[in-house]
Amino acid sequence: MPTSAPEQPIELDITNVAHGGIFVARHEGRVVFVSDAIPGEKVLARITDARKKSFWRAETIAVLEPSEHRRDHVWAEASVDRDPIERPGGAEFGHMSLEHQRALKNQVLSEAFEKFAGGAAPDFDVESVAGDDEAGGLGWRTRVRLHVDENGRMGPYAARSHRVVPVASLPLATTRLSELIELDALVEGAASIDLIDPSGSEPLLCVGADDLKAAGTVTERVRDRGFSVDAGGFWQVHRGAASTLTEAVQRAIDGALFEPRADNLDLYGGVGLLAAAVQDRFGDTVRMTSVEADAGATRHARRNLIAGNIEAETARVDRYLTHLHSRLSAVERRAFRDATVVLDPPRAGAGTQVTAQLAQLAPAQIVYVACDPVALARDAGAFAASGYELTSLRAFDLFPHTHHVEAVASFVRAR
Template identity: 60%
Template sequence: MAQSRRPRRSGARRPASARPAPKAPVTDGPVIELEIERVAHGGVFVAHHEGRVVFVADAIPGERVVARIVDQGRDRFWRAETVEVLTASDDRREHVWPEASVDRAPEKRAGGAEFGHIRMPRQRALKADVLRDALARMGGVEHAVEVEPVDPALAPDVSIDEGTGWRTRVRLHVTPDGTVGPYAARSHTVVPVASLPLAVPALAALAPLGERFPGVRAIDLIAPSVGDPSLVAVGDERMPRGDRPTIEERVGDRAFRLDRDGFWQVHTGAAATLSRAVQELIDGDLFDPRAANHDLYGGVGLLAAAVGDRFGETVRITTVESDARATEHAGANLADWVGARAITARVDRYLDELDEKASAAERARLRDATIVLDPPRSGAGRAVVDRLAALRPRQLVYVACDPVALARDVGLLRERGYELQALRAFDLFPNTHHVEAVARLGAIV
């Protein structure tokens, strides 16, 4: 999910008057008792009531809870919020973020830590369940899944047991009267809080909790690995053209320059974790440094650099990214490799043109290629999968931040002659439902 899950586009903001009014949280829905059965994708849990599926927040499988129905607008299922735990799981703990605890009214619970009431080993097991189930249902693949914590050596200041202190980027929202806070869970209601336990300590100390910022839309807190953290007040004006503030991130011995408001992995150890995983999952016996290797959705060049660092200065690799600023940085960040190129293009259009115009020699180099792709949360999708399958590279290394999107694309690739050969999953978003996976798929001969 590794560094081009689409950079934030500073010039695409709407004026405040054009923003839709937040939907008021439901506080008077019916209250029922439910037996929680299993986890579902999206950080909620499955129960049944009178034959209807109910997706319940703030619960754990095996628990019996009292829940308020907050959405009855669908025939097939309802949504509910836990308001009381009658029979608690052994894996329930005090929430790591008091402002998100089940003890608070649902409409006042801070969002962004929906698994914070669950002990860490069970969190990872639940995420593995979601990914394994998605691969079976949508990908047609039965595959063992273990969600690994980040290597403490890559994030020494993060609490592995508590899953706190890892966020290097935090966005706080601001109400018209200037109140600062995160959104409440599953709503656009700003909730004042006194703590930010998921943030790295430097950001937790910098956060202007309790202060007022009238006339501001949001507050961005950014803690790069090089230099001081910063607080950026975000208005509704467009980002000015020309020079933009930049920051430096370091992964091992390598530095990456990017826009301050550009995309970078949020967990302090994520960039190094994903770089290492991509390096290890590439089948070295199939890798040809002189082939037409690619890094699709390449951002500022993190994964292209990981490939180059493993296979040496003779590597040819093209990184493709739709954001022109990110591509500009990628070109500079990859300057070590004579064979590296950075191209600004939408991936689907780039592959269309490649397939249309490639010579016989270029097609041969593409068939020998390794393709790394790190698409946005929605995944690569059918159009990109179709074109990749037509170009027929030897192996694909797919970095995914959404298990359902990954599973769908694995299924599409299986239909087109690629099989899932290896998979690793990482807990890069502790105390949330999100999980990052890296998969290798090889062409079936």
């Protein structure tokens, strides 16, 4: 095995895809993670990071034997023809067909379950959002952050760096956002620019953090509901994601196991999107507590969920569950076994503490919304070890031309 990275570009045969939007090759026995490639290709690559003994990182600089799935990149500035340091990040799968992107996302999620969940995942397909295929996977992003360099030029960062790359287009952004910004303009006095295209209010261009904070509240619409959210707060970025996840969570809940008056929970609840999905399916008699660490999001959740019996509390989920365990009587703990828990944790997942706390509460069913395949698989393995059966898994292509995939998994307590 070589002890130092070669200074000259090397030829690599790409054999697989890895979690994180990179691809796998080997050079003289060492694993090399390569960007901008496709399994089955032979590429010329430049080693960019050789600090680890177990693997190197590399960038494709030329494709010697292209895959049948390779296409012209949807973002010209990210093409393999450009020097890697001049390629903007954020569209790392944009050089292949949408169909093949979804096949690779399916593979990554399936392999994560085999490795971390203790068994194969149920059969599933990565589902597209309505309209995306017709649009070529473009025009879906409703929130874009651009950065400003020392010369006042704006653009996204290059992949895995803080180097600003000026661009002439934003193909993943909605039309309203693309029309809102002059990308060749110079910016003074700000480090970033935020573009926001809410579904229920006018688009915003915010220059700098102070401008974003001053923008206040925007409105997002999902079916017949309006949701207030801070302009800089979290909301799903795909124009159809909120509706897609609403429908997916509603379908994921087993109605035969759902008890409206139980101590149902919506964890990592944000501004109340998924609590509202539960209420819209089962009616205003639903009792549920939505728990969110961000106080601003909780304030919006209280307004968004004003009808019915849903409460919103500001707390870290692990601390909330610790407090819940400490105050439940034996009778209340038994009653909790009728509850349904919906959770939508951050990319790192719920983790060992939260999964253990939920297993101790032993709710009837758990519906888990995940944006990271490995985190979901690890938590699924923890639930399985605690006596829960994975009863369904769906995956959604909410981020076309990137490696990201969203999944909704259902777990039912073994009787």
